[in-house]
Amino acid sequence: xxxxxxxxxxxxxxxxxxxxxxxxxxxxxxxxxxxxxxxxxxxxxxxxxxxxxxxxxxxxxxxxxxxxxxxxxxxxxxxxxxxxxxxxxxxxxxxxxxxxxxxxxxxxxxxxxxxxxxxxxxxxxxxxxxxxxxxxxxxxxxxxxxxxxxxxxxxxxxxxxxxxxxxxxxxxxxxxxxxxxxxxxxxxxxxxxxxxxxxxxxxxxxxxxxxxxxxxxxxxxxxxxxxxxxxxxxxxxxxxxxxxxxxxxxxxxxxxxxxxxxxxxxxxxxxxxxxxxxxxxxxxxxxxxxxxxxxxxxxxxxxxxxxxxxxxxxxxxxxxxxxxxxxxxxxxxxxxxxxxxxxxxxxxxxxxxxxxxxxxxxxxxxxxxxxxxxxx
Numbered sequence: 001x002x003x004x005x006x007x008x009x010x011x012x013x014x015x016x017x018x019x020x021x022x023x024x025x026x027x028x029x030x031x032x033x034x035x036x037x038x039x040x041x042x043x044x045x046x047x048x049x050x051x052x053x054x055x056x057x058x059x060x061x062x063x064x065x066x067x068x069x070x071x072x073x074x075x076x077x078x079x080x081x082x083x084x085x086x087x088x089x090x091x092x093x094x095x096x097x098x099x100x101x102x103x104x105x106x107x108x109x110x111x112x113x114x115x116x117x118x119x120x121x122x123x124x125x126x127x128x129x130x131x132x133x134x135x136x137x138x139x140x141x142x143x144x145x146x147x148x149x150x151x152x153x154x155x156x157x158x159x160x161x162x163x164x165x166x167x168x169x170x171x172x173x174x175x176x177x178x179x180x181x182x183x184x185x186x187x188x189x190x191x192x193x194x195x196x197x198x199x200x201x202x203x204x205x206x207x208x209x210x211x212x213x214x215x216x217x218x219x220x221x222x223x224x225x226x227x228x229x230x231x232x233x234x235x236x237x238x239x240x241x242x243x244x245x246x247x248x249x250x251x252x253x254x255x256x257x258x259x260x261x262x263x264x265x266x267x268x269x270x271x272x273x274x275x276x277x278x279x280x281x282x283x284x285x286x287x288x289x290x291x292x293x294x295x296x297x298x299x300x301x302x303x304x305x306x307x308x309x310x311x312x313x314x315x316x317x318x319x320x321x322x323x324x325x326x327x328x329x330x331x332x333x334x335x336x337x338x339x340x341x342x343x344x345x346x347x348x349x350x351x352x353x354x355x356x357x358x359x360x361x362x363x364x365x366x367x368x369x370x371x372x373x374x375x376x
Contacts, residue, residue: 034066034115035291038277039243040097041071042105042122042296050089050110053288065089069110076103076119098122098295106278106291117291118376124159125244126150126296130302131219132238137310140226140351143238143302144219145207156215157250159292160205160222161241167193167234167375168367171317172341172360178330185330185343193360195367196375197230206253230365232311235376241299245292251275252290301374317341317359324351 036190038048061178071083071091077099083091098104103119126148134141142290145160173193179186205222211220222240223233245253253274259274278287319341320333333354341355 010106025053032285034107034108034110034278034280034285034287034289036106036115036287036291037372038106038289038291040095040098040104040122040291040293041243042294042329044095044141046073046093046095047086048083048091048093050091050108062203066110067158069108071109073104073216074107075099079104079366082106098293100124100295104293113285114281115278115287116280117286118288120246120277120293122293122295123244123246125298126216128217128240128242128298128300129236130300132242132302132304132309133219134227134309140224141232141304141309142224143222143240145217145222145240145242146219147209147217147242147298149214149216152215154215155247156209156217157245157247158207158217159243159245159249159253162201162205162222163239164197164199164201164231164237165239165372165375166197166223166231167194168197168230168235168365169195169234170359170365171315174340174342176340176343176362178340180331180334182340183331185340192363192369195362195365195369196371197251197365197367198372204253204257206248206250206257227310228312230313232306232309233313234306236304237301237372237374239301240306241297243292243294248275248277249290249292303376315359317355319353319355325354363374 028228033053035051035053036048037051040046042115042160048071049068050071052064052066052089057229067087067089068087069085069091071093073081073093073095075098079102081093081095083093085091100122103121105119106117107114114143126128128148129146131144132141133144147156148156150156170193173191175188176185177188177192178184200278201223207217207220209217225236225238255274274288274290275288276286277290278289280287280353299356320338325333338355339357339360340353341360342351342353346352363369
C-alpha cells in the first residue's frame, strides 16, 4: 500500500472552487486510474475530460491529462459521433438527436486499453417551475424548483445547476473623473456606475422525489441567495438547469460529494469504491466515472426585484469634507481610494464632491459593463 493524492478532476472542479488534496490508502495497482467526466445529451456539444489519478511522489502539482485518446459516442442503431480533441484531456463531441428507444454508450481508446460505458437509453426531464421564498426578513432568499407531474412510476432522480446574474448601480453617476495618467479632472464620455455580475455555481445539487408526494419535486430547495451583498439591490436573475438522471448516477454523485467534502477523513470512501458504469478491456486498468445519457435538460430563468425581498446590504457613501479636500491633492485622494462623485463648474464657483471609489465605479463591486442579452 502507498499513499497517493487522488486529484479527481470531476470531483474537485465541480464540487469545490479550489483544488483540495485527498489522501487515500490505495493498492499500488490503482494509482493510475482513468477519471472520466462528462454526460451524453441529445442535440448538444458534449465535452468529456480524461485525467488520471497520480502518486504522492509526483511533484509537478498538475493533474495528468489523457491526450491522444480516441473518444466517440455510439448507438445500438449503428450511429457514431466522434470527438474532436481540444487539448489538456478535453474532447468535444457534437452529439445529434438521441432516439428514446436506442441505447448509447461512450467509447474510449487510451494507451492501448478500451473503455466503454454501460449502454443506456436516454432519460427525459420534465418541465420545471421556479419560485422563491424568504421566510423571515433577516434570512437569505431560498430558490425553489418544482417538476411537472409524470406518469412514470418509481423514484425520480435529478442533478441541478444554477447561474446568477444581477445588476449593480452605484449611488453616484459622475460626469467627470480624475485621470491619474494626466493628473487632471476630465469630462467622461461613458457611465461607470452601472454594471452586471455573473456567477456559476461550483457544486452539483442532487435531488430525488423520495420524500415528495405525487412523484414530483415540489418547491425543492436549489440554493440560498445571500441578502447581505449587492444581489437584490437592483435586479436579480436566477437560471436553474435540471437533468433527470438514473439511480446509479445519483448514487455515484452522492459518494463523490462525500469524498469531496470529507477529503481524507477516517471513513471517507476511497476513489476505487465509487460506483462506475465504465468498464475496460483490461481488468488491470480501471476507470472512475459515471456516464449519464439524457434526451434534454430543462431550465428556467426567474427575475427577482428589490421590492420582492428584504435586502440587508447597505453601502456607506459619505462625501469628504471641505477640510479633507483642502488637505489632499486629487492624486492623493485617488491613491487613498476616493473618486469624484459630483463635479460641476459655475461662473461663480464649482461643486467638487469626492466619495469612496466603490460608490462611483460598479467595477469595483465586482461588476462588468457587459449587459446580458436576456436582461430586460
